[in-house]
Amino acid sequence: MSEIVSATWWESKLVWRLDLVAFVAAIVVVCRLALEEDLGWVAWVVAGVAVVLLTVTRWPYGALTVLVGMSAMSVFFVEIFGWKARPEHFAAGIVSLAVAVWLLVYKHRIRLEKLDYWVLAYLATNYIGSAFGSSAPSATLRWALLNNLAVLPYFLIRILVQDLRTLRKAVRILLGVGIVESAYGILCYASNHVFGTTVGMAMGQYLRDVAAPYGSLYEPNLFAAYTGCCAVLFLAIYLAQGQRRISSLVCFFIASLATVLSFSRAALLALVVAIGWVAWKSGNPLKGRRNRLAVFAVGFALILMVAILVAATGVGDVLQERFTNLFQQGLEEETTITRLLVIREALQEVPEHPLIGSGTASLQLSFDWTKYFADWTNERAWVGNVVVRILHDTGLLGLTAFLGFLISLWSKTRRALRRSNPQVPMLIGLSAGALLYGISFQSTEGTMLAFCWVHLGLLASAAILMNGPGHNVVMQGEI
Numbered sequence: 001m002s003e004i005v006s007a008t009w010w011e012s013k014l015v016w017r018l019d020l021v022a023f024v025a026a027i028v029v030v031c032r033l034a035l036e037e038d039l040g041w042v043a044w045v046v047a048g049v050a051v052v053l054l055t056v057t058r059w060p061y062g063a064l065t066v067l068v069g070m071s072a073m074s075v076f077f078v079e080i081f082g083w084k085a086r087p088e089h090f091a092a093g094i095v096s097l098a099v100a101v102w103l104l105v106y107k108h109r110i111r112l113e114k115l116d117y118w119v120l121a122y123l124a125t126n127y128i129g130s131a132f133g134s135s136a137p138s139a140t141l142r143w144a145l146l147n148n149l150a151v152l153p154y155f156l157i158r159i160l161v162q163d164l165r166t167l168r169k170a171v172r173i174l175l176g177v178g179i180v181e182s183a184y185g186i187l188c189y190a191s192n193h194v195f196g197t198t199v200g201m202a203m204g205q206y207l208r209d210v211a212a213p214y215g216s217l218y219e220p221n222l223f224a225a226y227t228g229c230c231a232v233l234f235l236a237i238y239l240a241q242g243q244r245r246i247s248s249l250v251c252f253f254i255a256s257l258a259t260v261l262s263f264s265r266a267a268l269l270a271l272v273v274a275i276g277w278v279a280w281k282s283g284n285p286l287k288g289r290r291n292r293l294a295v296f297a298v299g300f301a302l303i304l305m306v307a308i309l310v311a312a313t314g315v316g317d318v319l320q321e322r323f324t325n326l327f328q329q330g331l332e333e334e335t336t337i338t339r340l341l342v343i344r345e346a347l348q349e350v351p352e353h354p355l356i357g358s359g360t361a362s363l364q365l366s367f368d369w370t371k372y373f374a375d376w377t378n379e380r381a382w383v384g385n386v387v388v389r390i391l392h393d394t395g396l397l398g399l400t401a402f403l404g405f406l407i408s409l410w411s412k413t414r415r416a417l418r419r420s421n422p423q424v425p426m427l428i429g430l431s432a433g434a435l436l437y438g439i440s441f442q443s444t445e446g447t448m449l450a451f452c453w454v455h456l457g458l459l460a461s462a463a464i465l466m467n468g469p470g471h472n473v474v475m476q477g478e479i
Contacts, residue, residue: 055098060160063095064170067153068177071450072226074218083142088450092152099159115412115460116158118405123148125398126360133352133395134359135366144360150450157457164423164465170458171233171426178230179251182258185215185223189261205263212263217451221444224259224267226451228440229433231255232274236429239282270439274432281417281428339384339443341372346383346392357395361448386441409434409460416466423466430459 054062070091077084103110112120126147130140161167188200192211205212205220212220231252238248259271345367349358367381383389391399413431417424433455437446446452 052094055094059098059102060166061169061173063098064157064160065173066091067095067156067450068170068173068454071153071454072177072181073216074222074449074451075214075216083146088153089146089149092149092156092450095156096152099156103159110159113408113412113460113464115405115408116155118401118408119151119154121401122394122398122405123151125356125394125401129353129357129394129398130359130362133356134362136362137359139365140359140362143362147360147448150448151453153450154453154457154460157454158461161458161461161465167458167462167465168423168426170461171430174454174458175230175233175237175251178227178233179254181215181217181223182227182230182251182255185213185227185258186254186261188215189213210263213258213261215258218446218449219444220262221264221267221440222446222449222451224262224264225270225437225440225444225446227255227258227262228267228271228274229436229455231259231271232278232432232436233426233429235275236278236282236425236432239278240425264440264444266440266443267436270436273439274436277435278428278432281432282425342367342381342383343385343388345381346388350392350395353395355395355397357391357393357398360393363392382445384442384444386438386445386447389445390447409456409463412463412467413459416463419466421466423462427459427462427466430455430462434459 055066056062070087073087077086079085102108126144127141130144131137134140157170161170185200188197189211191197191199192201192213198211200213200215201211202214202220203211214220214223217223217226234248234252234255238245238252241248256271259267342363346363349363349366352358361382363383364380369381383392387399390402394401413427416427417431437452437455441447441452
């Protein structure tokens with residue numbers, strides 16, 4: 001009896017040939033699109049998928065990595081219906097969705113602290129001022145929403161960081177992102193001087209023939225504040241752990257060097273003050289540990305020698321000129337007078353809506369640089385001083401809410417610093433970073449970007465966890 005071999009239809013030669021033709025046609029279509037069409041959206045889709053996968057990986061550390069990492073990429077944006085959507089906005093949206101699912105699935109209940117309600121009140125005043133005090137409500141409400149997305153990481157971190165173990169890892173993520181950002185900025189500076197590249201560099205930011213790095217942040221002053229904040233956090237960890245963490249001293253040097261190369265006067269002065277704060281608050285742990293003090297002295301001598309070397313090069317000349325101009329010219333110095341002009345215009349508008357303000361980022365609707373500089377036709381105005389900016393945009397109500405948040409945060413931080421807890425050095429570093437931001441934001445305001453609120457979220461979580469029984473805003477088993 002002969003054996004009959006039957007083949008299914010998808011194993012036939014005809015189908016195989018059709019598959020081959022379809023494959024070749026697909027290759028032709030892809031090649032044509034690559035040559036003639038704009039496929040930039042493909043990169044954004046791939047990046048979006050990667051961010052989503054990272055968010056749900058090793059929960060909650062993947063989500064924390066997304067929030068911290070993308071908050072340090074404020075220089076990038078994509079136009080969406082006239083909106084400048086930055087990576088931090090996408091990160092806030094993606095992580096918010098993941099957190100919402102997590103809260104629903106595991107039936108968690110959120111309990112907020114007083115300082116959290118202050119932040120909510122501050123956000124509310126942005127919408128109130130934008131809706132009722134603005135000359136263009138549609139524009140200012142849009143900017144208020146973008147500002148809300150920048151503040152949202154604060155609440156997400158408060159929810160995700162539920163214990164000290166998670167807090168320690170979140171701070172390590174912040175330090176990792178900070179050292180990468182510092183190294184990237186230094187690399188951009190070196191590449192500009194060696195090869196003449198302009199990636200990550202602001203040309204003529206302070207002086208016409210001087211370039212300053214901004215890395216992946218919005219501009220050099222904010223880059224300096226960010227790297228300086230990471231520097232003092234590394235220093236606090238090193239002073240607590242000494243020889244066991246020489247790497248912290250090396251990272252402190254790298255981050256400090258990045259701050260110096262930014263040529264930001266406010267950030268450099270703030271870095272000096274923050275370092276003094278860390279040294280003062282870390283005094284007790286150093287008593288009786290002369291070996292650590294000796295290591296710190298050696299590290300400080302090394303940094304001093306490098307600083308002298310830098311001072312003998314062009315970097316030192318630029319820094320000397322920056323500070324000399326300020327001392328000799330005073331308020332007539334170019335960058336100073338432009339900031340003061342904007343502040344004066346903002347203060348003149350405050351009486352129009354003293355309680356609710358004129359709306360988020362509303363000064364750019366009325367300010368015209370051509371009144372002072374005829375060739376500044378396309379320049380937008382922004383208020384560099386954080387206090388004046390909040391007062392102008394949100395009025396006395398918004399400023400009161402913001403100051404109430406800072407006072408509540410400082411109160412909890414102060415109580416936590418008095419406790420005997422092995423995590424006190426971390427809290428010292430985070431509080432020193434907040435102090436540095438507070439000083440540097442008097443000349444270059446950064447509270448409308450997410451990196452500031454990421455740091456404040458970590459500081460608030462640290463202060464609350466070290467004051468309480470060990471839990472944060474999320475309580476398990478309750479709904």
